[in-house]
Amino acid sequence: VADASMHVEAGLRARPRPQIVAHDVSQPRRGWTSWLITTDHKKIGILYLATVLVFFVVGGVEALLLRIQLGTPENTFLSPEKYNQIFTMHGTTMIFLVIVPVWAGFANYFMPLMIGARDVAFPRLNAWSYWMFLFGGIALYASLFFTPPEAGWTSYVPLSEKEYSPSNGQEAWIYMVHLTGLGSIVGAINFIATIHNMRAPGMGWGRMPLFVWTILIYSYLIILALTSLAATVTMLLLDRNFGTAFFDPTEGGSALLWQHLFWFFGHPEVYILVLPAFGMFSEILPVFARKPIFGYKAIAAATAGIAFLGMLVWAHHMFTTPMSTVVLAFFMLSSFLIAVPTGVKIFNWVATLWRGTVEYRVALLFCVGGIATFLMGGITGIFLAVFPVDWQLHDTYFVVAHFHYTAFGAAAFAMMAALYYWFPKMTGRMMSESLGKVSFWLFLVGFQLTFLIQHSAGLDGMPRRIYEYSDAAGWGTMNLISTIGAFVLAFSVLLTIINLVRSLKRGTVAGPDPWKANTLEWFTTSPPPENNFDVVPRVRSVEPMKDIRRQIERQSGVAARYETGKPMVRA
Amino acid sequence: VPPLPDKRGRRRALAGAVAVALLGALVFAPSAWAGWFLPESGGSPNADAIRTMYILIAVLALIVFVGVEGLLIWSLLRYRARKGRVAAQIHGNTQLEIGWTVGAFLLLIFITVFTFVLLPDVKNPAASEIDENGNPVAANVRYAQTNRPGPPAGSASMNITVVGEQYVWSYSYPGEEDVLTYTDMYVPVGMTITLDIQSKDVAHSWWIPKLGGKADAVPGYTNKSWFQIPLDAIPEGEDRVVFDGQCAELCGRNHADMLGRVIGLRYDDWRAWYERKAEEIQEARDEAAQQREELQAEEPR
Numbered sequence: 044v045a046d047a048s049m050h051v052e053a054g055l056r057a058r059p060r061p062q063i064v065a066h067d068v069s070q071p072r073r074g075w076t077s078w079l080i081t082t083d084h085k086k087i088g089i090l091y092l093a094t095v096l097v098f099f100v101v102g103g104v105e106a107l108l109l110r111i112q113l114g115t116p117e118n119t120f121l122s123p124e125k126y127n128q129i130f131t132m133h134g135t136t137m138i139f140l141v142i143v144p145v146w147a148g149f150a151n152y153f154m155p156l157m158i159g160a161r162d163v164a165f166p167r168l169n170a171w172s173y174w175m176f177l178f179g180g181i182a183l184y185a186s187l188f189f190t191p192p193e194a195g196w197t198s199y200v201p202l203s204e205k206e207y208s209p210s211n212g213q214e215a216w217i218y219m220v221h222l223t224g225l226g227s228i229v230g231a232i233n234f235i236a237t238i239h240n241m242r243a244p245g246m247g248w249g250r251m252p253l254f255v256w257t258i259l260i261y262s263y264l265i266i267l268a269l270t271s272l273a274a275t276v277t278m279l280l281l282d283r284n285f286g287t288a289f290f291d292p293t294e295g296g297s298a299l300l301w302q303h304l305f306w307f308f309g310h311p312e313v314y315i316l317v318l319p320a321f322g323m324f325s326e327i328l329p330v331f332a333r334k335p336i337f338g339y340k341a342i343a344a345a346t347a348g349i350a351f352l353g354m355l356v357w358a359h360h361m362f363t364t365p366m367s368t369v370v371l372a373f374f375m376l377s378s379f380l381i382a383v384p385t386g387v388k389i390f391n392w393v394a395t396l397w398r399g400t401v402e403y404r405v406a407l408l409f410c411v412g413g414i415a416t417f418l419m420g421g422i423t424g425i426f427l428a429v430f431p432v433d434w435q436l437h438d439t440y441f442v443v444a445h446f447h448y449t450a451f452g453a454a455a456f457a458m459m460a461a462l463y464y465w466f467p468k469m470t471g472r473m474m475s476e477s478l479g480k481v482s483f484w485l486f487l488v489g490f491q492l493t494f495l496i497q498h499s500a501g502l503d504g505m506p507r508r509i510y511e512y513s514d515a516a517g518w519g520t521m522n523l524i525s526t527i528g529a530f531v532l533a534f535s536v537l538l539t540i541i542n543l544v545r546s547l548k549r550g551t552v553a554g555p556d557p558w559k560a561n562t563l564e565w566f567t568t569s570p571p572p573e574n575n576f577d578v579v580p581r582v583r584s585v586e587p588m589k590d591i592r593r594q595i596e597r598q599s600g601v602a603a604r605y606e607t608g609k610p611m612v613r614a
Numbered sequence: 615v616p617p618l619p620d621k622r623g624r625r626r627a628l629a630g631a632v633a634v635a636l637l638g639a640l641v642f643a644p645s646a647w648a649g650w651f652l653p654e655s656g657g658s659p660n661a662d663a664i665r666t667m668y669i670l671i672a673v674l675a676l677i678v679f680v681g682v683e684g685l686l687i688w689s690l691l692r693y694r695a696r697k698g699r700v701a702a703q704i705h706g707n708t709q710l711e712i713g714w715t716v717g718a719f720l721l722l723i724f725i726t727v728f729t730f731v732l733l734p735d736v737k738n739p740a741a742s743e744i745d746e747n748g749n750p751v752a753a754n755v756r757y758a759q760t761n762r763p764g765p766p767a768g769s770a771s772m773n774i775t776v777v778g779e780q781y782v783w784s785y786s787y788p789g790e791e792d793v794l795t796y797t798d799m800y801v802p803v804g805m806t807i808t809l810d811i812q813s814k815d816v817a818h819s820w821w822i823p824k825l826g827g828k829a830d831a832v833p834g835y836t837n838k839s840w841f842q843i844p845l846d847a848i849p850e851g852e853d854r855v856v857f858d859g860q861c862a863e864l865c866g867r868n869h870a871d872m873l874g875r876v877i878g879l880r881y882d883d884w885r886a887w888y889e890r891k892a893e894e895i896q897e898a899r900d901e902a903a904q905q906r907e908e909l910q911a912e913e914p915r
């Protein structure tokens with residue numbers, strides 16, 4: 044309710060400003076149809092996240108099936124055909140339907156809030172992006188009713204050509220790439236337009252939250268990488284169905300062309316997966332260390348550096364193909380270079396904890412666990428970048444371990460951290476910290492148990508993507524340990540899902556800012572209203588909420604009174 | 615009065631001893647270690663060179679890993695929130711940023727240099743330990759290494775064409791007899807074997823872990839690799855040494871069953887095997903030709 048006298052007083056002092064007068068405020072829509080027609084970035088964010096959760100569980104169950112098959116030598120639990128289909132679906136699901144869209148989901152919900160915007164630049168296009176993603180997922184999983192694809196998530200030619208993979212599953216895979224890719228590209232344009240144009244007053248590039256920085260770079264990478272992939276899979280579609288021979292060596296095509304084009308997308312894709320995870324680490328660590336992020340500019344610059352170099356390393360996935368030494372050396376050195384900005388980030392995170400006052404919240408634990416795990420993946424990456432060493436390690440379980448340490452270590456840990464950190468904002472309720480801690484420790488132990496031993500399996504000569512191995516190979520113990528670890532990991536995810544469902548109704552009411560956090564999403568109510576903010580504050584630093592809290596303390600005199608030692612009495 | 619022991623010096627000596635022991639354990643690890651911590655080796659000089667590279671990176675990686683993880687865990691424990699503790703409001707330190715950037719660069723430059731120093735041992739086929747008649751060649755008459763696709767000029771070598779197809783490896787041996795075998799490759803020990811690796815259908819990858827790195831068989835391309843089984847690889851009292859491997863690039867449903875083996879024989883044994891094989895193949899050819907003739911004769915005109 045406006046105070047009339049105040050208006051008059053204000054009007055006397057300042058020139059009147061144009062105002063929008065609302066005659067009629069429509070009630071926010073509820074019910075299930077509101078989810079179908081919504082263009083609210085927060086609802087779309089929740090749609091993304093809920094869909095991702097379903098695919099994460101499906102992809103996880105697929106992983107368990109693979110681990111059961113490999114748990115003992117000469118196992119007949121899965122046929123070779125089923126095994127190939129399941130690992131193809133597992134990889135494809137986790138990459139295209141879980142990790143890429145999970146960041147689209149969190150960014151949808153939080154990026155506009157963090158920059159003080161009322162929605163994204165193109166809300167309807169935003170809804171379209173989500174539906175394209177969902178239809179892409181459905182296109183892939185519809186193939187369960189005929190024949191799922193079985194040429195791996197990399198779909199190397201000639202194996203994925205019609206002659207060797209005659210089923211329509213490969214087409215389902217191509218359509219999935221097209222639909223989710225279109226959704227991602229349009230979503231990325233939307234994010235870029237929003238971040239460039241709709242930041243709160245005062246939020247220059249140097250005051251933008253680091254998560255928003257990573258989402259900006261993620262969006263640019265999506266535009267560069269996924270457009271290229273769209274062209275690549277179209278060539279495969281034409282080869283398979285319309286008589287072209289881009290990849291057929293007997294007709295003058297090249298089987299290596301696919302690998303180059305695929306990895307030209309595939310390696311930037313790795314950074315599409317992990318950069319927003321790095322953004323999460325950079326947001327959550329300072330909040331719970333109660334200390335500003337160490338080296339803000341270095342971290343932002345490292346993000347851009349990683350993205351740039353990430354475009355120049357693709358052929359390190361192809362060190363064992365026929366290539367000249369000069370090319371091998373180039374890609375080895377460019378891959379080495381990426382380690383530098385990545386290392387800079389890790390050092391800055393450690394320095395952020397240093398001399399802070401660290402609160403062991405679940406979100407922080409997942410961040411630290413993620414960094415510790417990712418470090419291992421980064422270091423094994425150096426082994427793989429040295430091409431003669433890669434000749435031994437390539438396409439073995441060492442590589443499987445490496446990319447799970449990076450993709451899972453960064454992305455999945457960060458995903459869990461983001462869930463525990465932002466759940467109160469999205470629902471207005473807290474998740475259980477104690478259940479969360481149990482889930483975290485099982486997650487960490489389960490992960491290490493599953494993947495650490497896979498380095499050894501790879502060194503011992505176990506190739507990827509084999510549905511069985513003989514007893515004589517001696518890989519039985521290693522694989523059994525890995526399988527047990529996978530079940531521990533799955534159990535920990537189950538605990539978090541239970542925590543999530545319980546907390547929706549029974550969690551403690553959170554209030555607008557339960558963590559005393561730094562960024563603008565905590566300035567509004569939990570959950571935020573449809574248009575986020577009534578007033579967008581002027582931003583004066585990377586930590587606007589800290590500034591606002593300080594200002595309120597100063598204005599209310601709380602701090603001054605506290606320092607005088609007099610009892611605090613309410614006025 | 616005996617001088618007091620220098621505690622710091624002793625601690626330093628202890629740390630040094632541990633480091634040397636660690637390094638030594640890695641370098642002279644028994645074969646049991648290899649499967650868990652090191653790439654397979656022992657069947658060919660290139661595999662051994664790769665292992666040496668791996669060890670160097672592993673030692674550096676271990677130091678970085680322990681250092682950073684240690685700092686991370688230490689910061690977490692040391693700076694845990696407690697009553698009365700205040701977080702230092704530090705925003706960064708440019709010197710530190712430059713320091714760790716340069717440090718990372720230097721480490722990588724060191725690995726790069728080391729890699730290129732060792733690279734010729736991996737990439738260039740070594741000179742054979744025996745000549746074309748199976749007689750040992752003294753080490754000092756072997757030729758110096760240069761960057762070339764084959765072994766040094768004047769050294770005996772054998773070129774075998776490896777062809778991958780779903781789901782079997784085939785090997786064509788040199789010579790007019792057109793000897794061809796599947797799955798098992800028979801070679802004389804001590805001889806440098808150069809491989810031309812090709813594919814008939816989808817992509818495969820040739821890999822016998824103990825004999826060095828893998829090389830993809832991509833249709834339309836010829837990939838190169840080599841190995842040389844040491845003369846002393848065959849155990850005393852036995853006539854052969856066997857190295858297992860399998861296809862390392864997804865090639866379809868039975869990818870897991872596409873096995874390959876390399877069997878090393880002493881030169882004379884290998885010669886005998888080759889002649890027997892050539893004979894068998896000739897016999898089979900003659901038989902087939904005869905059957906063809908008979909069938910043609912039977913066919914009504």
